[in-house]
Amino acid sequence: MAKDKGPRRPKAETPKGFRDYFGAEVTERKAMLDKIAAVYHRYGFDPLETSAVETVEALGKFLPDVDRPNEGVFAWQEDDSDWLALRYDLTAPLARVAAQYRNDLPTPYRRYAMGPVWRNEKPGPGRFRQFYQCDADTVGSGSVAADAEICAMLADALEEVGIPRGDYVVRVNNRKVLDGVLDFIGIADNQEMRAAVMRTVDKYDKVGEDGVMELLTTGRKDASGAYIDGVGLHIQSAQSIVQYLTQKSVVYDKGLNNGRLASMRQSVGDSKIGLEGVDELESISNLLKKQGYDEDRIVIDSSVVRGLGYYTGPVFEAELTFEILDEKGRPRQFGSVAGGGRYDDLVKRFTGQSVPATGVSIGVDRLLAALHAKGRMQTDTRGPVVVTVMDRDRMAEYQAMATELRQAGIRAEVYLGNPKNFGNQLKYADKRNSPAAIIQGTDEAQRCVVQVKDLFLGAKIAAEVSHEEWKNQPAQTEVPRDALVAEVRRILGSA
Template identity: 50%
Template sequence: MDDKKDIIRPIARNPRGFSDFRGAGLLHRHEVVSKILGAYQKSGFEYLETPAFEYADCLGKFLPDSDRPNEGVFALLDDDEQWMALRYDLTAPLARFVAQNFDALPKPFRRCAAGPVWRNEKPGPGRFREFWQCDADIIGSPRPEADAEIIATLSNGLAATGIDKSKFVVKVSNRKLLDGLLGDIGVDPADTFKKLTILRAVDKLDRLGEEGVALLLGAGRKDASGDFTKGAGLDEKSIAKVIAFTQTKRETRQASLDALSNVIGNTEIGNEGLEELSKISLTLAALGLDEASAEFDPAIVRGLEYYTGTVFEAEFLGETIDEKGNPVRFGSVGSGGRYDDLVMRFKGERVPATGCSIGVSRLLAALSLSESEKPAETGPVVILAMDNDQIAGYFQMAQELRNAGISAEVYLGTSGMKAQMKYADRRNAPLVIMEGSNERAEGIVTIKDLALGAKLATQISDNEEWRKGRPAQSVVNRSDLAAEVKKLLSDD
């Protein structure tokens, strides 16, 4: 009997929505996060790191943009019968930390953070179950100027990654404007279904257009699959007023405010929103954000049951191309707003708070799609193992190169010359170092420039000419190895 038939081997695979990262892509993410955090800290934000797990009751029912409170998380029961869950964002753990350390913290408390978060949602294109965020928050200030500081911090964080400021814009609104509009058209604040249906309809303006939004504001809408979504049941006059509200964005922030004041009616809550945006505009100007960098757009809604005042999104404007070469609109790479109710769950009293979050994974995806020519990953210099009894000497070369600030490695396989060159190619090595017995006797080494060789190969058609000329290959004194490698790499 063949025992091998009884062995059941697992299929090597990733869980859906989770990805592996390696090499330059991983280093690029660390670099981007470091630059964003550097920009945050330059504005006086203190770096804070909280654990990946929180008790589920501490996370609470504040999952942004979710119709299913307390769902969408990965949870487990601890040995003390308490449910723990992986954090779904970096804000809920901040609220727990502030409540836990409230008396000892300076107030306002300015904090920044970066790390992975996890959401138990259906994965799809550009939508992952594990992804990185980079946040900045101010806890304890009710001033609209704090919102402006956060908006500027978001803009500076994106700019720090190397994106030109013309390639993104922060779109700003205020939930109080919508509340004022709803009061003006006679929507009862206690009618949660109608209020949320209207807000969700406005939030779909970019995707459905005015006609689709009007249907959702009225009797309802049937989508392409035949599924029917019940509408808010507004009359035609109220629908027209909501649509007019979404069209009040103008060339300047002040012009947008003037247009809004004519639409939302003279309600107390609406006027509060207008006054807050006016103060935000003045502060943004003082912080150097012009009309092209931050604009007022009333159609921005954001987390329907999460934010309490100012809301904003950073939209990526760079041209992006999908895998098939078609231009695509990428959309938001960062967002935020005021959330004055989050810490209240612990304290029993309102603690004003405002913050922003850059979706690092999404930002990297946007940058990747917007690069027409992606630079190839450069690997280490590879030192070939020509003679097995000289491995120590090859490692001495590697250490000399490393001491000179050059990434280098010795081939540690057991294959011959041809396979070693193939290995160097797969490692994207810019240079290969070769020292055989003859070269060792003469005190020299051979350096092969793989990048230059690949370039010259396109210019030489005769194989004999190639072999005789040995293009992109040079011989240097062994004592000059590090200096020559450094020069060749700098020339590239």
């Protein structure tokens, strides 16, 4: 008779496309988000937290024409009625909030939000199905001053977290201008082709000028060798679009932005929507310049398109311009860490009335990676001071030491594992990245003293000096019991 193997144990592994975040990573992310939130707060924006789950109907963007609407999102059906899904960004929930509470919220409504979002997409290197976003939006203002303010605030946020001027640029364009180009070449009324063109030109930074030309016309092979069908435009129409995209290299005597605006006017001809877009960009440029945001920080750039289909006007991206080394050791620019734009029709889906809105989303993980690449993360990742346990019967006294340290504002904990092996307690402290360990045995207790072991100094001495030098530079100090807090503060100050 076969032996019963018992219940099958689940695998202890994260699902594909997901990851876990541990102490230092969470601490660093929170510190960065706190700095960004402080900038948003200074600009008068209020925080908002929405549910991680929305109805698929409310999300709207990724509804496919299939029985189970889960393309692009993680979705399930609730009691044979509504389909629910994890939010794929923080903008769609904002549109729902703006419609649901429109009679209670101020107009305009200025909010910022930070949190995880989920996308049911194929994961890849550095591309996860769950990631953090950090958004700021103004709902209810059609003024281009709101778009200019978002760009200025984005620049301020980047500098606040440690990206100095010269290492970033906020690039601004207007979807209306590209609509004008499509109008000028005669395809503006073909919505299917227009959407295909928008998706294609958004790949300009990835595939370059030649790649976009191929994708707009007959198609091309990607890096894997797979063939991608082209949009099917006539080569002259494709050339007009590519010429528009590559205007970012044009510089006129009147200044970079003025030169590009002049080129844009030529590209849209007499298209009303196109000229309206150029006028809006000119207003944004003038507003920012008067506030001190010059072309070294915020610049007009015709190559910015943005992939999401709900943008209706100005669009912007924050690009980091410094170089890093890729996985093969080749230098390359870091690239985009934030993007956004105006979306005047998103709330209209709920109310039937046009509600102007504009906003930006920062890719939290990419920005953190950029700060690490430049060595600009200065978050204190030290663990707590560990109070070791030499005598189980004196646990209350050890707890009192930890309490005293905490009341002084110092992270501290009592070792709660098996205290029998003292070496294991110090190994635990090392694994916790603890700066110090507190030791008090029976002898020390009788003399009203404690031993304070500087773990960082001890590790440094062990690695750098000889045995004789070790004797002359002890990393463990005996101090009176009432001097415990002062000694730990001394160690923390020198760490």
